[in-house]
Amino acid sequence: MVLSADSTKAANSSKKFQGKAKTAESSAAPFKPGLAARLAAAKILGAVIDRKTPLDGMLDAEGGNPAYRALSESDRALVRAILNSALRHLPRIEAAIGSLLETPLPEGARALHHVLVVGAAQILYLSVPNHSAVDLAVEQANQDPRNRRFAKLVNALLRRIGREKEEILARVAAVPAIPAWFLERLERAYGVETALKIAEAQLEPAAVDLTVKGDAEGWAKRLNGAVLPTGGVRLAAFDGTIPSLEGFAEGAWWVQDAAASIPARLFGALAGKRVVDLCAAPGGKTAQLVLAGAEVTALEQSPNRLKRLSANLGRLGFEADTVLSDMAKYEPAELFDAALLDAPCSSTGTTRRHPDVLWSKGPEDIAKLAGVQERMLRQALKMVKPGGIVVFSNCSLDPQEGEEVVARVLADTPDIERVAVPAAEWPGLEEAITPAGEFRTLPTMLRMGEGFASGLDGFYAAILRRLP
Template identity: 80%
Template sequence: MVLNSDDTDKAAAKGRNSTTGRRDHQRPISSLPAKPGLAARAAASKILAAVIDRKTPLDGMLDAEGGNPAYRVLEDNDRALVRAILNSALRHLPRIEAAIASMLDTPLPEGARALHHVLVVAAAQMLYLDVPDHSAVDLAVEQANQDPRNRRFAKLVNAVLRRIGREKQAILDRTSNVPAMPLWFLKRLEAAYGREAALAISDTQLEPAAIDVTVKSDPQGWADRLNGIVLPTGGVRLAAFDGSIPSLDGFVEGEWWVQDAAASIPAKLFGSLAGKRVVDLCAAPGGKTAQLVLAGGIVTALDQSASRLRRLSLNLERLGLKAETVVADMAKFEPAELFDAALLDAPCSSTGTTRRHPDVLWTKGPEDIAKLAALQERLLVHALTLVKPGGIVVFSNCSLDPSEGEQLVARVLANNAGVERVPISPDSWPGLEAAISPLGEFRTTPSMLPMSQGFAPGLDGFFAAVLRRK
């Protein structure tokens, strides 16, 4: 398990108190003073363990009020550091694990998961963040010393991380061809898109997503004012910046809202909705609801979460838009009068959003995708009963898996003679023609939408299809 004898001996010497001859890691934990930054690293390790080992979604643990206790007690700057560490660790996890494994003669013991997370957190800082190596190493060793499970491995932690620091560039070069996603999901992407496209998607998720906004009007004017560029979707992509979104021109006035370019597509597939009654199913947080209102629709926004609908209402209030809100389980929703159109942006595996949510591929597995696909199919079949004959249903989600998209829609069409597909024309989407399938369905992947210098490329992975009730 250990490195070479030189590293091990030096690490052991570092762990011994020169005055007493006693090893520091044998001191009682209570006598060890807290080092600056230690609490942030400890929080990052705990949260990483929750994501990887217990499949706990990251967003909830990083909530300022209801999140992980170790995170909530931190100051704002330490919270920002924890978020940066976790995002980097999860984006690059297979490469980090490959780097650590290459430092060991034998794998870590099966019961050493806490030690594994300490090493991953430290290595993420050293390889992918602007954190001094000595700080990452020192705090990781301190973490090991303060944990009874890891105390005996403190010198190993020191040796492994010091070698990573010395060989950093070689490690980055050596692991650059390691796909940055779980093997099970990479194989699913290969089956759906081919090896080259799957690897392109994997590489794209290594970088954070761009900031896109949907504007009420005048995209070019807002692009000029916000230092952005107009997208093929009609939205605006902002140049990289580290400021506050609410401080930007037009936010308080409700002239625009943050919405990924791909997420803005489904609502646009209806065209004009002037005078039509539209239901936005699973509506919160409301970006698509706002689009439907702007398209002229008389909109009912439905969601089973009252708190999420309250958030939607606040968002619409800022934008100066109005929609009726209904708290209901859409699977059981039966309106007094059928709608002209319905948007079902269905709950899904969210595998198309890994640039924003790098925990997704580590908290979900094939069984989750299968369950969610079955749920979406039931919801889509029910959504088709909510519109009048001739009414339109746009079905969408942010999954990359065809079982939640193309295959699902094909089954619904095969099993429901009273439904037909309305093909989307590539000519209507200049700049995104490659995202329209031969059947006329939308399929974006994160590796699409190249950008000029200064603007992050890509967009979320999305599927969308237009169906008509006969």
């Protein structure tokens, strides 16, 4: 493995710098300021892309990665920023690094790969000073016996990325910013042009959307927001925290992506009806059902998630019959009028807020989850009365987890029919209604005006009815 000619020259010119790095390594202070954050970022990045470990768990303040939990809050925020940027732009970062090497990194040099990606992400996509990103990446290499011999390469390559940043960004702009396996699936489902637009859309951080108890126009005005076609409110960019906003403490609204708020609105009038919310946590959809006047049973199989659900409902002043149970084992004393099944899925529609998804999941996960969803949907249909409604939804962009699941159930269940969603009832989101009358939102939809982030999560939803 060698650098291209320019980078080799840079490496030769940095011997003095390397000598200083070695001196620092042997000094009494083993860690430079900021080094612990970069070490944690590289370690967590490797866990995501090499071991398919979900990011959320590793960034949990109580049970997360020990290296992350040991950091100050400001360093934790830096780690999150580095990881989000690295994972969102990973194919482009890897292309940038690869373009500066005459030969690829050695096989198995994953730790070195992660150091370079963390350094390049800071230089290309964050406002971290170049010298700091380079210096700390070199220190990372010197601290690791596996990477020490590559410290000069790390120095030269990252310095060149800093010097040629704009040229490099232009060169890699055409590289799709999602894994090849997922791009291929999107192209089959939506066509090449839309697939590439979805890939670009996931680079934009998600907006903050609120579901309000009432007076959407009033809350939009008070919170500097805009009313959405879903009836919710989208906030413009703001400084501060969600709990500090007006209306949070009194439970006037809750945070919920615009797409996630759609399934609970597909039932129509619910006043006085008995509705079961299956897989109910964290409770946003449960709250919508209660707000609509339903008598709600909220089912959740995780004790911790049920606790979170109860806390969220309590803040909003809502009540529901919360039940700790696996839905496969749940036997209601009486059939329900309606059921909401927001099924577990690959979450590929949420990459704007969870950029690790496409690196911690793969085709095999989608196939497995589609099977789980089909079993759950068949079970949900048994829980409603004849004439009862089941809304099936998930936050996957892959038709294998949506349209194909519903098609199989409809094909061999004669007493079930699909109820088409009228596009006319969803002004502003008509393009999300499929020819079959199902909802299919894409991150490219819901274009907003100046000052507001556009897009929404990728979601699928369909209405099924048991025939009388």
